[in-house]
Amino acid sequence: MSSAQPSLNPTRGMRDFYPADMAVRNHIFDAWRAASEHYGFQPYDAPVVESLDLLKRKSGEEIVNQIYAFNDKSGRELALRAEMTPTLARMVAARMGSLTLPIKWFTIAQCFRYERMTRGRKREHFQLNLDVIGETELTAEVEVIATALHSLTLMGLPPEKVSVRYNSRLLLSALLAFTGVLPEYHAATFLVLDKREKITAEQITELLTDAGLPEGQIEATMAVMRVETLSEAEAMLGPDAPAIAQISRFNHLLAQYGLEDRVSFDIGVIRGLSYYTGIVFEAFDSERSFRAIFGGGRYDNLLQDVGGKAETGVGLGFGDVVIGELLTELGCIDATPAAAEILVGYMQAEQTESAMRTANHFRNEGLTVDLALHAEKPKAFFGRAGKRPYRKAVYIGPDDVAKATIRLKNLDTREESEMPLPCAGC
Numbered sequence: 468m469s470s471a472q473p474s475l476n477p478t479r480g481m482r483d484f485y486p487a488d489m490a491v492r493n494h495i496f497d498a499w500r501a502a503s504e505h506y507g508f509q510p511y512d513a514p515v516v517e518s519l520d521l522l523k524r525k526s527g528e529e530i531v532n533q534i535y536a537f538n539d540k541s542g543r544e545l546a547l548r549a550e551m552t553p554t555l556a557r558m559v560a561a562r563m564g565s566l567t568l569p570i571k572w573f574t575i576a577q578c579f580r581y582e583r584m585t586r587g588r589k590r591e592h593f594q595l596n597l598d599v600i601g602e603t604e605l606t607a608e609v610e611v612i613a614t615a616l617h618s619l620t621l622m623g624l625p626p627e628k629v630s631v632r633y634n635s636r637l638l639l640s641a642l643l644a645f646t647g648v649l650p651e652y653h654a655a656t657f658l659v660l661d662k663r664e665k666i667t668a669e670q671i672t673e674l675l676t677d678a679g680l681p682e683g684q685i686e687a688t689m690a691v692m693r694v695e696t697l698s699e700a701e702a703m704l705g706p707d708a709p710a711i712a713q714i715s716r717f718n719h720l721l722a723q724y725g726l727e728d729r730v731s732f733d734i735g736v737i738r739g740l741s742y743y744t745g746i747v748f749e750a751f752d753s754e755r756s757f758r759a760i761f762g763g764g765r766y767d768n769l770l771q772d773v774g775g776k777a778e779t780g781v782g783l784g785f786g787d788v789v790i791g792e793l794l795t796e797l798g799c800i801d802a803t804p805a806a807a808e809i810l811v812g813y814m815q816a817e818q819t820e821s822a823m824r825t826a827n828h829f830r831n832e833g834l835t836v837d838l839a840l841h842a843e844k845p846k847a848f849f850g851r852a853g854k855r856p857y858r859k860a861v862y863i864g865p866d867d868v869a870k871a872t873i874r875l876k877n878l879d880t881r882e883e884s885e886m887p888l889p890c891a892g893c
């Protein structure tokens with residue numbers, strides 16, 4: 468048997484949350500929840516453990532290679548979820564008959580991906596998921612994007628610090644069809660094009676060859692890669708093409724929320740997940756020094772693919788890691804652990820009961836109260852009270868008990884107010 472102590476660090480890529488880390492996490496989660504509810508999304512949840520088969524079949528190729536998979540004691544092939552979308556599709560498909568569509572749902576899901584660790588990427592993260600299922604109108608895309616942007620405002624991030632870029636897989640498909648790429652190659656082509664900012668043209672050719680595209684089809688794909696602007700795309704497809712009309716309508720709807728300047732077209736946004744079929748989008752910090760803050764899009768076939776009725780969906784995933792780093796870098800976050808409103812302490816063990824009654828009284832009044840667990844000298848007590856953001860303190864000594872009063876001290880103004888010592892149980 469090894470005598471070495473087990474490591475005190477969490478498993479590589481996993482995260483411990485000490486109280487200061489929880490202050491950051493709660494700041495993000497509170498904004499996510501408030502914004503989601505403000506925009507009319509309902510909460511849902513599901514187990515972290517899913518069937519490997521569901522995740523393997525429904526996630527993009529990139530994610531499939533990152534799945535934490537294992538067998539349970541009965542030999543079932545299981546996995547820790549890498550994303551929430553296949554699970555959501557499974558849940559909705561299971562209740563399709565009884566749900567009134569469209570639905571707007573949100574969750575904060577812990578996800579696991581065996582990723583290469585870089586800035587903004589861990590092997591475990593939390594992700595706000597906002598999804599609308601059963602709505603073909605582009606209002607659904609606008610709602611999820613507007614909600615995510617509102618959560619950023621609630622987090623204290625100035626609007627100019629983040630912008631959203633979008634593209635349309637309908638447009639990309641139309642362009643690929645225009646240059647002669649056959650529809651059966653489009654899905655594989657998207658996944659390769661998604662990597663185009665990270666790899667060379669030769670590597671793209673190699674990946675397209677691996678995906679089974681014949682030489683002529685690769686040349687046709689490269690012609691689409693050379694399209695850089697919406698006007699170039701429009702010149703190829705014509706102003707009446709459905710994909711062009713879709714984009715103008717999307718812009719029109721964004722403008723109703725005043726978001727047209729924060730959400731702009733970028734043909735380079737493709738997304739690495741294979742299930743997207745329509746508008747796809749990603750949010751980035753204005754300096755572009757971090758990975759995507761959130762990303763999502765429309766998926767027309769996923770529900771049917773998991774065995775449900777054909778229904779379209781739109782959604783996004785918004786991780787806590789990148790936004791936490793950005794908020795910290797911009798000084799928009801206070802990592803001071805939360806403290807109760809009142810700290811109650813006492814000088815000698817004889818005042819324990821009086822202090823407990825005092826804490827009980829204020830708690831019954833709905834205030835948050837932290838009670839000292841043993842007697843301490845005034846200097847130690849007030850030193851402790853000053854270190855965390857308590858607003859008030861009550862310190863009970865033998866004189867207070869003799870007079871049957873307590874003094875509630877406002878730690879900001881130093882003012883004291885006197886009141887009767889609460890009785891047992893009140």
Ligand code: HAM
Pocket residue numbers: 549550551552580582587588589590591592594596597598740759760761762763764781782783784785786787788789
């Ligand atoms: P995704 O782009 O793979 O999409 O992830 C969404 C967001 O999750 C990213 O923009 C990032 O904020 C965060 N994220 C992803 N992987 C990591 C990681 N390893 N470490 C830290 N943060 C990470 C999806 O997952 C889709 N299922 C989103 C969606 C929902 N589409 C429709 N509905």
